[in-house]
Amino acid sequence: MISSTFWGFLLRFGEAAIDSSLTLVIGVVVAGVFRRMVGPSGTRKLFGSGAKGLFRGWLAGMLLPVCSLGVIPVARELRRSGVPGGTVLAFVLAAPLLNPISFLYGLTLAEPVVILTFAALSLTLSTLAGLLWNRVFSPAGAPAGDEERARLADAEPLPPAGAKRVLAVVTTAARELAGRDLIFYTIGLLGSALLSSLLPFGSLQHAMLHSDKTSPLLMTGLAVPIYSPPLPGMMKIGLMFDHGNSIGAAFVLFSLGIGTSLGTAVWLCADFGTNRVVRWLAAYVVIVIGFAYLCEPLLYDRRKAEADHTHAFDDYSCPFQSGTSNLPQATATKLVARFGPLERPAGYALCGLLVVGVFVRRRDRTGALERWLIASHPAERPRAKWDVTIPGPVLGGLALVALVGLSVAGAYVYYPDREQCFNEMVAVNADAWVAVRTGKKDEAIRHLEHWDLVTRKLQVGVYIRDFAVTADQAKAVDDLREELEEVRDALIAGNTEGAKAALPKLEEAYRKCKEAYPVKPKP
Numbered sequence: 001m002i003s004s005t006f007w008g009f010l011l012r013f014g015e016a017a018i019d020s021s022l023t024l025v026i027g028v029v030v031a032g033v034f035r036r037m038v039g040p041s042g043t044r045k046l047f048g049s050g051a052k053g054l055f056r057g058w059l060a061g062m063l064l065p066v067c068s069l070g071v072i073p074v075a076r077e078l079r080r081s082g083v084p085g086g087t088v089l090a091f092v093l094a095a096p097l098l099n100p101i102s103f104l105y106g107l108t109l110a111e112p113v114v115i116l117t118f119a120a121l122s123l124t125l126s127t128l129a130g131l132l133w134n135r136v137f138s139p140a141g142a143p144a145g146d147e148e149r150a151r152l153a154d155a156e157p158l159p160p161a162g163a164k165r166v167l168a169v170v171t172t173a174a175r176e177l178a179g180r181d182l183i184f185y186t187i188g189l190l191g192s193a194l195l196s197s198l199l200p201f202g203s204l205q206h207a208m209l210h211s212d213k214t215s216p217l218l219m220t221g222l223a224v225p226i227y228s229p230p231l232p233g234m235m236k237i238g239l240m241f242d243h244g245n246s247i248g249a250a251f252v253l254f255s256l257g258i259g260t261s262l263g264t265a266v267w268l269c270a271d272f273g274t275n276r277v278v279r280w281l282a283a284y285v286v287i288v289i290g291f292a293y294l295c296e297p298l299l300y301d302r303r304k305a306e307a308d309h310t311h312a313f314d315d316y317s318c319p320f321q322s323g324t325s326n327l328p329q330a331t332a333t334k335l336v337a338r339f340g341p342l343e344r345p346a347g348y349a350l351c352g353l354l355v356v357g358v359f360v361r362r363r364d365r366t367g368a369l370e371r372w373l374i375a376s377h378p379a380e381r382p383r384a385k386w387d388v389t390i391p392g393p394v395l396g397g398l399a400l401v402a403l404v405g406l407s408v409a410g411a412y413v414y415y416p417d418r419e420q421c422f423n424e425m426v427a428v429n430a431d432a433w434v435a436v437r438t439g440k441k442d443e444a445i446r447h448l449e450h451w452d453l454v455t456r457k458l459q460v461g462v463y464i465r466d467f468a469v470t471a472d473q474a475k476a477v478d479d480l481r482e483e484l485e486e487v488r489d490a491l492i493a494g495n496t497e498g499a500k501a502a503l504p505k506l507e508e509a510y511r512k513c514k515e516a517y518p519v520k521p522k523p
Contacts, residue, residue, distance in 0.1 A: 007327040008318040009197035014335045015315070016189045019229045020069055022346035024177070024185065027070030028353065031077040032173035036165060036374075040081035040153035047078065053087035054130040058123050061095030065410075067229045068096040068261040069188045073176050079271065082150025085138055086130035092268070093284070094126040096259050102230040104411055105460050106237065114247070114299050118254050121291055125255060129284050137280040139273070159374045168373040170353075171360060175370075177350075178357025181267070188263025192227035201321045202492070204313035208240065208249040210306050215246035216292040220285065222316055223257035224265070231414075232315070233258035235456065239312035242478065247299045248292035255288045311485065330442060337446060342414060415461035419519045424454050429510060432487075436499050441491050444499070448488045455480055458517060476509075476516035483509040 034043050047056050066074060075092045079085070098106070098119055106115040139145075159168040204222075208215045228236070233253060240250045268277045319334070320327060339347060360369060428451045435444035455477045463469050483506040490499035 003327055004201075004318060004320040004322055004324055005197050007331045008320050009193050011319050011331045011334055012196040012315075013189055013193035014331075015338050016192050016227050018335070018338050018343050018347060019232060020067055020185070020189070020227070021343065021350040023065060023067035023070035023229055025070075025346055025349050025353065026064070027066045028073045028173040028177045029169065030064060030066070031073035031176060032169035032171075034074065034077045034081070035172055036159055036168040039158050040150060040156075043078060043081040044083055044150065047083050047087050047091070049084050049087065051127075053084060054090045054127045055123070057087040057090035057130065058094040058126045061091045061093075061126070062098050062119070062122075064095055065099035065230070066095050068227065068259060068264045069185050071095040072181050072184055072264065072267050073173075076176075076181065076267075076271070080149060081153050082146045084134065084146055085142055085272065086134035089133050089268075089272075089280075090126040090130035092264065093129055093259055094122055096230060097122050097254065099230055102234040104415075104464055105231060105456075106234045107463070111241070111299075111301060114241070117295070117299060118251060121251070121295075122255070122259075125284070125287065125291070128287060129280070132283055133280055136283075137276045139276070157374050164373050168370070171356075171369060171373065174353045174357035175360050176357070177353050178361055182354075184263040184267040184270075186263070187266050188227045188261040191225045191262030195222070195225050196316055197318050199317040201318045202314070203317050205309045205311065207313065208245045208310070209308075210244055210246045210296075210300060212246070216248035216252050216289055216296070219246075219249040219252040219292075220256060220289060222313075223252050223255075224260060224285070225262045226257050226316060227261040227263070228253070228257045230258055236312045236315075238456070239310060241301070242481065243310040243312065244301070244306035245310060245312070246296060248296040251292045251295045252288060255291075256285065309489075311488070334446070337450075411460075411464060415457050415464060417461055417465060418458060418517050421454055421458040421461060422514060422517070422519060425451065425458075425510070428454065433503065436487065436491070436496075436503060439496050441494075441496070445488055445491050448484050448491075452481055452484050455484075455513070462517060470516075473516045476513045480506075480509040480513045 038046065047053050047060065061071075064074070071092055074095070075088050078088045078091065103115070103119070106118075134142075159165040207218060212218075236257075237250045237253060240246070240253075265277070265281060268281070320330065324330065364370075428447050432444055432447035432451060435441075435447055459469060459474070459477050462473065483502065487499045487502045487506055490496075490502060
């Protein structure tokens with residue numbers, strides 16, 4: 001038991017670190033863009049104040065692809081620039097929820113009206129949270145404090161145009177990644193991994209039922225400490241819709257599981273005051289629960305047959321059964337599989353920035369490098385006609401737009417076309433079939449889970465290219481996923497013969513899926 005808990009903790013921590021790498025890189029880079037390109041005054045102008053600032057905080061959050069940990073460096077920079085606390089908090093709560101990639105995924109695997117309602121409610125929630133802070137929980141001297149922070153931030157000049165400005169963004173991102181915020185990132189990952197490792201294997205497979213009125217409350221207990229990046233979180237919400245689970249629990253997972261983490265809460269307490277933040281956060285959680293119970297009867301799809309079990313929350317419990325053999329090798333195998341081709345660039349970038357940040361902090365404790373980067377020097381030679389100086393705020397705005405465009409382009413990379421998906425399915429189908437037939441339980445389960453993921457990528461990939469998924473296509477992938485789950489359940493239960501007996505039905509569902517998504521001939 002102790003061994004499975006320990007190795008389960010290490011696996012869940014490693015998986016969360018891999019999942020968070022891209023959004024953390026984006027977070028620190030965006031913070032560097034705000035500080036070295038947009039500048040404090042430009043940042044305050046971009047976000048505004050009052051009710052307009054709350055709306056802009058929500059809108060900016062929805063456009064930037066960050067998670068509940070990656071939002072910390074951006075929010076810290078907003079606060080340093082003198083952006084009002086309510087606007088910062090609205091941004092913190094809204095930013096992790098939806099980005100172009102997760103939004104497209106949600107629209108594909110759930111009823112669009114549900115995802116659009118969740119997005120609209122996120123605006124309501126972030127606005128209410130900002131208003132609550134500004135009018136109830138904010139300290140009396142908050143406006144004066146914002147003005148003082150703005151004055152100090154404005155005293156720092158922006159880097160001159162050219163390569164030094166770009167280098168300043170990278171240096172700032174690296175320095176901040178290796179600074180105090182690294183503690184909050186670690187707390188977020190540790191809290192999530194610890195909770196997951198302590199929950200027994202499969203303990204949540206019969207939870208979050210629509211018929212169980214306590215499901216939103218149970219999800220609240222899980223969602224606050226759990227760290228969930230936007231895309232994996234939306235995948236779990238999609239699974240909840242597939243299985244007819246509680247809509248209220250899905251909304252709690254959306255608002256608190258994706259929107260917050262233990263690391264976010266600790267950072268808020270450190271920067272805004274523990275007593276005030278705890279009371280404000282408690283009020284926010286109560287409002288979320290209220291909306292969750294309101295969503296349940298209004299948005300639940302009664303055409304869905306409620307399943308009595310689900311694998312949606314397996315990532316929130318210990319990954320190993322008690323008595324599992326060779327846990328170190330199983331942990332390493334799962335981490336290697338998780339660190340795939342799409343995750344490696346972000347992982348290497350994060351490690352590279354961290355190394356640079358540690359080096360800069362150790363070798364340049366006085367900040368001489370930053371002072372050199374922001375120092376202006378007279379031009380030594382005439383500038384070419386094409387060498388046009390773009391104002392910092394304009395360049396910063398273009399960089400932010402480019403990040404949004406990159407996330408949209410990333411959707412087409414992460415969700416390939418149907419031909420690539422079926423090419424991948426051919427390989428995983430063969431691997432899964434052989435593993436089931438030869439009794440290699442863990443390997444078979446891993447291939448079946450990979451196959452399930454590819455079916456979801458197929459559905460979203462078709463949607464973003466054809467702008468539609470027919471009812472027959474949706475049913476075909478749903479049926480395939482059900483058969484995949486049947487085989488996986490049999491393996492988890494130790495029923496190898498039952499898993500083998502279910503293979504013909506799986507193959508038939510696979511054949512029908514290929515017929516529903518015919519590969520278009522290339523011109």
